[in-house]
Amino acid sequence: MSKTDLLSMASGLAAAWRSTVVGQAAGTQVKVLRMDATAYPDEAHPFDEALLVLDGVMNLQLRGEAVQVRAGEVYVVPAGVPHAVAPGSHGTLVIIDRGD
Numbered sequence: 792m793s794k795t796d797l798l799s800m801a802s803g804l805a806a807a808w809r810s811t812v813v814g815q816a817a818g819t820q821v822k823v824l825r826m827d828a829t830a831y832p833d834e835a836h837p838f839d840e841a842l843l844v845l846d847g848v849m850n851l852q853l854r855g856e857a858v859q860v861r862a863g864e865v866y867v868v869p870a871g872v873p874h875a876v877a878p879g880s881h882g883t884l885v886i887i888d889r890g891d
Contacts (some may be wrong), residue, residue: 797845801825803881810886825883826854830874838867840888847882851875 795813802824804811807827814821826847833852842849843865851858851866853874860866862882868874 797823797885798883801845812890815846818889819887822886822888823883824886826876826880828879830878831880833873833875835871835873836888838870838889840886842866842868842873843885843887845856845883847880849880849882849884850877852877 797813800811800813802825804823804825807825808831810822810824811823812820822826822846826849842851842860844860846862848862848864851868851874853868853872856876858866864887887891
């Protein structure tokens with residue numbers, strides 16, 4: 792994997808909330824996407840998913856709780872836990888998971 796400017800890559804994506812795979816490491820996929828203040832619906836995965844906010848803020852909803860994840864913070868969603876993103880989330884998000 793070569794050096795990648797994740798912020799530039801995310802800002803150049805045509806659609807928000809559509810991730811693009813940057814590379815693979817240790818059996819995982821590293822993806823980047825742009826958040827645009829719209830909500831993202833509830834989903835769950837059969838694997839843990841790390842959500843790393845590079846810039847902006849993500850308003851994560853899980854288990855009836857709101858968790859604000861800010862730039863420089865990561866939240867690991869355990870396998871099988873439904874989670875959604877509330878309106879107002881914006882910026883650049885890196886997702887590290889096994890992929891679907």
